[in-house]
Structures are given as C-alpha cells and as structure tokens.
Amino acid sequence: MSAAKPILSVRDLTARVETRRETIQAVRGISFDIGANEAVGFVGESGCGKSVTAKALMRLAPEGASISLGGRIDFQGQDILSLSEKTMRDLRGRRIAMVFQDPMTSLNPVMTIGAQIDDILCRHLGLSRRAARARSVELLGLVGIPDPARRADDYPHQFSGGMRQRVLIAIAISCDPDLLIADEPTTALDVTVQAQILRLLLRLKDERGMALMLITHDFGVVAGMVDRVNVMYRGEIVEAGAIDDVFASPRHDYTRALLDAVPRLDRAGLGR
Ligand SMILES: Nc1ncnc2c1ncn2[C@@H]1O[C@H](COP(=O)(O)OP(=O)(O)O)[C@@H](O)[C@H]1O
Numbered sequence: 001m002s003a004a005k006p007i008l009s010v011r012d013l014t015a016r017v018e019t020r021r022e023t024i025q026a027v028r029g030i031s032f033d034i035g036a037n038e039a040v041g042f043v044g045e046s047g048c049g050k051s052v053t054a055k056a057l058m059r060l061a062p063e064g065a066s067i068s069l070g071g072r073i074d075f076q077g078q079d080i081l082s083l084s085e086k087t088m089r090d091l092r093g094r095r096i097a098m099v100f101q102d103p104m105t106s107l108n109p110v111m112t113i114g115a116q117i118d119d120i121l122c123r124h125l126g127l128s129r130r131a132a133r134a135r136s137v138e139l140l141g142l143v144g145i146p147d148p149a150r151r152a153d154d155y156p157h158q159f160s161g162g163m164r165q166r167v168l169i170a171i172a173i174s175c176d177p178d179l180l181i182a183d184e185p186t187t188a189l190d191v192t193v194q195a196q197i198l199r200l201l202l203r204l205k206d207e208r209g210m211a212l213m214l215i216t217h218d219f220g221v222v223a224g225m226v227d228r229v230n231v232m233y234r235g236e237i238v239e240a241g242a243i244d245d246v247f248a249s250p251r252h253d254y255t256r257a258l259l260d261a262v263p264r265l266d267r268a269g270l271g272r
C-alpha cells in the first residue's frame, strides 16, 4: 500500500458481463488502491478480467455486451457507481483516460490525426480551433512524433504502429487526466518499440504527476515499470505486492507460472 491517500480505491468490485447469449461473472470481488503518481500493474492471462476491470472504472461495458457492477469505486473522493451518466461523460477522458491495445481501431481512418486531437480539445476543454491545433502539435511533440506540425495533417494509415500508439497516448493525456489506464498498450508492437512506448508512459507519468494503471498478460512488461502489481486469475486478484517482492518471491503458483513464462533477458531488464 502506498503511504499517500489513494486517488483510486476499489473495494469488492464485481462485474457481470451480459450478452444475448450468456452471462459471465468476469470480476469476482476485487479490492485495490492506486496512489497519486503511482504506477500499478495488473497482470494475468487473457480472459481473466483485466479489461473488464479497467472499463468498470469508467463505467463502460465491453463491446457488444452490457455490464452490471457491484462493490465500491472511490475516485478522488467520488463514488463512481452512483454518479450520473452526465458526470461520467465529463469524467471519462478528462480525469480518467485510457490507451488501448490496438491503435488502428481507436483512430478514425478518414480524419487527420491533428483534427482528431483538435476535436477532443475543443469539446472537453472548450478551446478554439486555432488554440486546439497549437496544443495538438505540442502534444504530438511531447509524445515523440518528429515534425509534429506537418504530421498533424497526416492520416492514421500514414503512421507506423508505434507512432499510432504515440498518437493515442497524446490523445489520452490531452486533457491532463489524473489516472491513465494503459490496457496492453504494447502488445501489438515489436520489442524495441514496446520498450520505447513503455519508457514514454513512465516519463509522462512522472512529468505530469499522473497515476498509471498498466495492464498486461506479460510480466516482462511491468518489470522496472510499476511500483506495485496485482496478479489476476479468473476474475480475482490472487496476489498483490511490491513488484520487486513479487518477482523475488511469488506466493501463488499461478504467479510463479506467469513469471516462468518471462524470458530471462526480460527479467534481467528489471530496473530498466
Ligand atoms: N465483449 C465481450 N462479450 C462477451 N464476453 C466478454 C466480452 N468482454 C469480456 N467478456 C468476458 O469477460 C471475461 C474477462 O474479459 P477481459 O476483461 O476482456 O479479459 P482480459 O483479462 O483478457 O482483458 C472474458 O473471459 C469473457 O468471458
């Protein structure tokens, strides 16, 4: 547990995902805290409930499903599960923002990158078109897009996978959120680009004083990145602790299995 008062405090969270065909208890009563400016990892195999948990924090349902939530989500002293839908719309993207795995599907293919960021800044922050463009270019520079003033007029397909992920990160931080959720942000990228994107996230977290929730199926990704880690298995948190402690002496068999799946090279990268 972090010493400072957490900005996010989750207690006994449950999430039932309902589709036309079935009902799944995707999250089965999990509790965790995230401190201001803290990086917390969520690790577990595919289907264990990581993305449903992340979306639950913003009260969003997975694609093509509806969701029923139980328990308590306290974000900066506000009870997320009892806020109005209008308050939630203001909060999403503004105070809690999210970067997803697949940068292509999250961007509009027929709009320039600059126009997409401008729109968000105009809508959420009420900036003029002109002020928004200046800010968009600044944000693109901040996430490491070379020649941002020119690249703002390009379309998503003109960017590489890594550069598109940088664009999504620019969008996510555009309204200065207090919590950034990165859901498998590097899974689609090659190893070198992965490391660059992770370093970028960590740098932005520190520079902007955000909290970071980093979700991955791969322990190698959170090594050296997060302060604490929660290991998820079948909708539950089965192990939680300081990342170095969990790496050095995992308590749960499942955690051990996940750690064994990490190539030695990555483990040597602890503290990267
Ligand atoms: N869009 C969806 N439609 C139906 N079921 C879903 C959907 N998304 C998630 N689920 C169910 O919720 C469980 C948890 O999913 P998820 O949180 O996406 O896992 P992951 O840990 O891979 O992110 C899945 O095993 C699945 O049964």
Ligand SMILES: [Mg+2]
Residues within 6 Å of the ligand: 050, 051, 052, 183, 184
């Ligand atoms: Mg997922």
